[in-house]
Amino acid sequence: MAALTSAVVLVGILCVLDLLLTIGVIKKLREYGPAGPAMEPGGGMTPLRPGEELPAFTAVAVDGAVVSRSSLPDGALIAFLAPHCEPCRAKLPELIAYAAAEPGGRNRTLAVVVGEPEECERFVRELSPVARVVVEPRGGSVCEALRVDAFPATLRVRSDRGRTVVSGHTVDLAREAAPR
Numbered sequence: 001m002a003a004l005t006s007a008v009v010l011v012g013i014l015c016v017l018d019l020l021l022t023i024g025v026i027k028k029l030r031e032y033g034p035a036g037p038a039m040e041p042g043g044g045m046t047p048l049r050p051g052e053e054l055p056a057f058t059a060v061a062v063d064g065a066v067v068s069r070s071s072l073p074d075g076a077l078i079a080f081l082a083p084h085c086e087p088c089r090a091k092l093p094e095l096i097a098y099a100a101a102e103p104g105g106r107n108r109t110l111a112v113v114v115g116e117p118e119e120c121e122r123f124v125r126e127l128s129p130v131a132r133v134v135v136e137p138r139g140g141s142v143c144e145a146l147r148v149d150a151f152p153a154t155l156r157v158r159s160d161r162g163r164t165v166v167s168g169h170t171v172d173l174a175r176e177a178a179p180r
Contacts, residue, residue: 045147054157054164057145059112059134062124067132069164072157073108079131080143080153082114083123088152092126099130106131112142114151 048054058068072078079095081088099109109131113120120135127133136142143149158167 045149047147047153048155048166050166052166054155054166055145057142059136059140059142061132061134062128063132065132067110067134071107072110072164073104074157074159076108076110076157077102078110078112078146078155078157080112080114080146080148080151081123082138082151083119084115085151091152092123096126096130099127102130110134112136112140112148114138114140114143 054069054072056069058066061067077098081092081095083089095109095111099106099111102108106129111123111127111131111133113123113127113133113135114137115135116137117135124133124135134142139149146155148155156167157164159165
C-alpha cells in the first residue's frame with residue numbers, strides 16, 4: 001500500500017511540474033507571437049495588414065529627395081528588393097516595366113533596395129529613372145517601420161480619410177504594367 005501511495009504522489013508531482021513548464025511555454029509563445037520575436041531582422045516580423053495605417057517613416061532617396069509616408073501619393077507602390085536575392089533579381093525587369101508604365105511618373109513607386117551600397121549599384125542604376133530609390137542596410141529604418149524582413153516584398157498604399165493605409169501586398173507587376 002505504501003508503494004501505491006508513493007507512486008500516486010510521484011505522478012502528482014510530475015503533473016504539477018508539467019503544468020508549470022506548459023505555462024512557461026505559453027507565456028513565451030504569447031510574447032513572440034506566431035511569427036517569432038517581433039522587430040528583429042529575419043525574425044519573422046508580422047507584416048502590415050490591408051487597412052492598417054502605414055507607420056511614419058523618413059528616408060533620403062539616392063537623388064537626395066526626402067521620402068516619407070506623407071510624400072506618397074494615393075495608390076503608390078512600395079517595393080523592397082535585395083541584390084543578393086534571386087527572386088528579386090528575377091522581378092527587377094517587371095518592377096521597372098511597371099514603374100515606367102505608371103501614370104504620374106517616378107513618384108508613384110518607391111523602391112527600397114536593401115544591402116551594402118556597392119552591391120546595390122545595379123538596382124539603383126536601373127530603378128532610378130522610373131522610381132524613387134532608397135538604399136538601406138538590412139533592418140534599416142524603412143524596413144523596420146514598415147515591418148519588412150523578407151524579399152521581394154510589395155505594399156500598395158492608398159489614402160483613406162486623411163490616413164495612408166496599406167491596401168494590399170500582392171501586386172502582379174507583369175499584369176499591372178500592361179497598357180491601361
